[in-house]
Amino acid sequence: MPSFSLHNADCLDFLKTMDDCSIDSIVTDPPYGISFMGKKWDYDVPSLDIWKECLRVLKPGGHLLAFAGTRTQHRMAVNIEDAGFEIRDMVAWVYGQGFPKSLDVSKAIDKLAGAKREIIGQKTRGDVQAAKNNSVTIAAAHANRNNKAIFGYGVEDITVPATPEAQQWEGWGTALKPSLEPITLARKPFKGTVAANVLEHGTGAINVNGCRVETTDSYYYPNGPGGKSHHYSSKKRSIEVRPNPTESNPLGRWPANLIHDGSDEVVGLFPRSNGQQGAISGKEPSSKTSNVFGEYAGRNESQPRNDSGSAARFFYSPKVSKKERGEGNNHPTVKPIALMAYLCRLVTPPNGTVLDPFMGSGSTGIAALQEGFSFVGVEREPEYLAIAERRIQNSLKGSMLR
Secondary structure (H helix, E strand, C coil): CCCEEEEECCHHHHHCCCCCCCEEEEEECCCCCCCHHHCHHHCCCCCHHHHHHHHHHEEEEEEEEEECCCCCHHHHHHHHHHCCCEEEEEEEEECCCCCCCCCCHHHHHHHHHCCCCEEEEEEEECCCCEEEECCEEEECCCCCHHHHHHHCCEEEEEEECCCHHHHHCCCCCCCCCCCEEEEEEEECCCCCCHHHHHHHHCCCCCCCHHHCECCCCEEEECCCHHHCCEEEECCCCCCCCCCCCCCCCCCCECCCCEEECCCHHHHCCCCCECCCCCECCCCCCCCCCCCCCCCCCCCCCCCCCCCCCHHHHCEECCCCCHHHHCCCCCCCCCCCHHHHHHHHHHHCCCCCEEEECCCCCCHHHHHHHHCCCEEEEEECCHHHHHHHHHHHHHHHCCCCCC
């Protein structure tokens, strides 16, 4: 039976008490070093010493998955690499509900000049709204409702430039809309071959089949059982015979280094395509399914194709819903349980133990336990530890959204 332990401590201090080579994987959402909301814990990315301790407690070949911010990903990855890890990849989590935090240059120029702008109307900005994704309710903005002062929720005046200089720079800003978070995938070096290391420690490889992306692809095997032709689908039903399938495997598509949230905005960035054969024309995209795989493109029966649309080739995990967040959870950077479960499953061997040295509100712990792994969580802030403990206990009782 999987077990878990939660610890209120500075992660560096706690890691030093752990045994060498005692952990199978580390899946964590550490501070990004962007001073998010003025929080002291986010003043810098984790230090070299912390990653060295993470390396020490991992088994040879054990994997680390660490989220980062786009502005500080380089610093995160360099510290991880300098600690002795081997950087294996970078996974991009793409989402559509990021809120742009940009300076309005035109307004700033008028303010600098002491000029008062004429108000011509008002608009509602950044409100958290409920959006339906079939049976799953997701938040239309990723920050919690308590952050109005930071994210500008509420009514905003619509104004026009007061000075010629402000008019010249109308529409200019200082930041792009955030739409992805990079996740560093790293591995502890080991001696010998992957095969030998897996047999000795259970670590060193990633769980490809366990993380394949379900599709509506059909796979044609001319030499099937009994010498007959067979076609299969990773869905329960077969769609059509395709003599030249790409990535042919009835279990689904190979897991990619891109994950998306299934939002209309993100799905719209992926053109419907005929696998390697060009674009699809015809039927409009269908609605998304309620599970974590997604089914995005309409079907054009007159034209053979190799998949159901490019967005469906990637793992899909929606943003955190109010129900999943849990009552009283004021942590500002809660990650989706489905996403963390996928990541835990990708790098953790059966019956393994997952460590999260920056546990926050406990999403990694919930995910690890739901996947059948044991879990060790460390959190320095007492209020977040209490939230994590409550959420994990509730998930074990079956009250957490699955």
